Amino acid sequence: MRLSTPRIPPATPEEMGEEAMSLLGLLSAKSGRVDNIFATLARHPVFLKNFLVFGSHVLMTSTLPPRDREILILRIGWLCKAEYEWGQHVEIGRRIGLSDEEIVRITAGADAPGWSELEAALIRATDELHGDAFIQDATWHILSRHYDARQLIDLVFTVGQYNMVSMALNTFGVQLDERLSGFPETP
Incomplete structure (x- = not known):
């Protein structure tokens, strides 16, 4: 923290x-x-x-599949160094079927082995939004082959929402709830 x-x-x-x-x-x-x-x-x-x-x-009625949504949220939480956000969404991610291996792999980024084309694009889009507030054409092209306009809108606002939440959690010093674990040990 x-x-x-x-x-x-x-x-x-x-x-x-x-x-x-x-x-x-x-x-x-x-x-x-x-x-x-x-x-x-x-x-x-x-x-x-x-x-x-x-x-x-963003969390319950988004048009994104829950797995994709949680990959986005975990990645932006990781990039923002928001341990509270990470802990909350590790719990949610596990509930919707992300494995512990996949959760840790999110920390390694889009080029880590094992991601599908879409999953890598989700992580890359999050990195691009976080770094430049813009999804590059190559990433957008992959996403637009898999998602319709509503899903693309939900994707950008999911990353934006959790970027904002991460800023607030970090700045306010919101402490982990007892049941939550923090960041994983990464190689």
Whole structure:
């Protein structure tokens, strides 16, 4: 973790207003817990409410296949050195079928052996968006052979959403939830 203590600590139930408690009640009802990211954002209930709308689209109703979405999110979390984001999406990635080997391979990049053409293009697109805020023509050409316009839009906004979230998590010092592991040991 970049910070060992939060700059903005997660709000306790006593510190949360009624609106935040209501929003977080919906989240905790689904999972049985309130993660540190949401308890931190509860300090700004209006933002939290709007963030959940966009974040829910990217995570739950995006047109991208879940596996592809998680490759994008894990790669941008890795590039942003966002250990909290990485830990959350390792858990989600495993749930949707990514192997531990594939998860670690995401850290090695698009040229690591074992990726399909599309998977390599997903990782390359993430690298290009992160580095230059633009997907190069060669990468776009591969992606557009596999995805329709809605999926291409969702791809860019998935990387953008999790780039922004990574910036916030790193800067606020959101600490790993107890169940999450951090970054893997890489060669």
